[in-house]
């Protein structure tokens with residue numbers, strides 16, 4: 626059901642509007658608060674996206690694996706982590722990957738003012754550009770949380786679009802590698818895959834399950850003929 630239809634169906638009660646707001650803020654496929662990028666736009670290409678780093682206990686290992694398999698990825702970095710580990714952030718770019726904005730401190734933007742959102746995005750952009758020399762042109766809201774002002778605020782800062790995802794590994798909690806590997810079995814051409822090289826709670830989060838899952842899947846995805854897209858391949862939101 627499209628957003629207009631849902632709005633028409635349930636309009637009239639405050640509770641329903643609150644439900645729509647929550648749905649619009651957190652469901653990756655929701656377009657209620659402006660268009661978002663959820664697919665690569667190429668049925669032969671997937672986009673691997675790693676959030677919440679850089680993280681010295683996981684990012685370098687992932688960079689080695691990606692290089693080994695000739696794959697590129699996008700790293701949605703937290704500004705504070707970039708300031709802690711600027712050399713890792715620089716290495717991500719030096720090794721051919723894309724960087725993108727995941728805010729300065731990882732708040733849920735759905736619950737903050739336009740001014741706070743602008744501050745979070747601007748600080749992260751500054752951290753990334755001073756560490757890597759690269760402008761982060763795309764952003765992903767922490768927790769997928771978007772408010773009605775996000776698009777306008779991001780646009781005013783030169784951000785060209787919001788990137789969500791079409792598949793996730795649910796790898797944000799420490800766990801064995803097997804369930805993460807299993808969840809990624811559903812990935813196919815066109816997917817934007819949500820993964821985590823960092824942990825927004827702690828600077829050096831345990832992401833061995835994610836690294837192991839990439840060890841398993843990168844050669845298989847490559848052998849199946851899939852290519853690896855990054856945000857640098859996109860010029861628009863759709």
Ligand SMILES: [Zn+2]
Pocket residue numbers: 676677727731767768825
């Ligand atoms: Zn995050």
